[in-house]
Amino acid sequence: MSIPSAQVIDRIQQTARRARVAAKRLALLPRAEKDRALLALADAVAAATDDVVAANAVDLARGRSHGMPESLQDRLRLTPERVAAIAQALRDLASLPDPVGEVVRGSTLANGLQIRQVRVPMGVVGMVYEARPNVTVDAAGLGLKSGNAMILRGGSAAASSNAALVGVLRDALAAQGLPVDSVQLLDGGHDDVTALITARGLVDLVIPRGGAELIQAVVLEATVPVIETGIGNCHVYVDAGADLAMAHDIAMNSKTHRPSVCNAAESLIVHQDVAQEFLPKILVDLAAAGVRLYADEAAGRAAASTGTAYLPVTDTQWGKEFHGLEMSVGVVSSLAAAIEHIDRFGTGHTEVIVTNDRVAARRFTAEVDAAAVMVNASSRFTDGGEFGFGAEIGISTQKLHARGPMALPELTSTKWVVEGDGQVR
Structure with a gap:
């Protein structure tokens, strides 16, 4: 990857700072408010079906003119039925338990200290992916439910589709009184990706999703922690x-x-x-x-x-x-x-x-x-929806933190909460 200019680095860092502000708000939202927002997002996506399919047709026409293989066109293609399925995935997410605040384990020590390990959001999550516009909405929905702000960088092949979808999502968030910077879309080139995956301290996690070349490039170049979603042979x-x-x-x-x-x-x-x-x-x-x-x-x-x-x-x-x-x-x-x-x-x-x-x-x-x-x-x-997880952020083939279809719990970390009544060591 090339070294991005100072202007690109500054722009991406400003994007990440806005995401951090949004993430702090999302982390405190109760489940009921997040679920109402997810249902509103689903209705907004469904209502925008014609506009989304029209934007997708622009991407498909451009892809065909550049000789895009039919298999990739299938990944890119959005039909009214597929848009309906994308909206339904958001509704399914609303019906799932909220991972934030879940007690993973806990106990009372001999000295009376009460300790518990609870799930907390990652914070700011970057997604780098290719011609799969459904991932745009899945990532936004999973991020909202798990309390994370999402910075999305979809492939150029789906540029029109992703712009239309993110516009719909941000408008729906604003209508719910939620921070629109919970979901942001990068529309620059490879320099944007490099700046995103090296924004250590501002971005908490990067998830690449796509072909082997994309995944390896992110894994090798990133200074931000990466969860690798592998290819499927x-x-x-x-x-x-x-x-x-x-x-x-x-x-x-x-x-x-x-x-x-x-x-x-x-x-x-x-x-x-x-x-x-x-x-x-x-x-x-x-x-x-x-x-x-x-x-x-x-x-x-x-x-x-x-x-x-x-x-x-x-x-x-x-x-x-x-x-x-x-x-x-x-x-x-x-x-x-x-x-x-x-x-x-x-x-x-x-x-x-x-x-x-x-x-x-x-x-x-x-x-x-x-x-x-x-x-x-x-x-x-092997799919988050088929496993009953709602949508998925990807399928991890690595062994650290997450493996297999990644959904809500995999988008959280944990913190230890310790409560005492004056104990000293």
């Missing part, structure tokens, strides 16, 4: 003890339901004992759904037996998050070999085993190192 492993009809449905859903997102499966691994029976049909059906297949030697023979087109798989495909209708397919000799393959190529996001063998399932869940491990369920369920 997710696997579906079909075990020797699998119900093959179930495995078929799970593999198809994991790959084709929405292939552009991080919890879509990128690899299908099949135990050799069921490969001959399972692979021909699933490969035909994946290909019929438009999936480009990369197969190892054994999977290639199964594809060839049905006339299904494929390309030989290499380590490049095994290690790639495709963001589209592409999938690597292979056959392994054992459960241990499947786990070894996942250890080598997985990104710690979501891994799936399909099996009726409880011993195999227990071993898989114990040995696979990932934020989410699914047994007999689609990888598409």
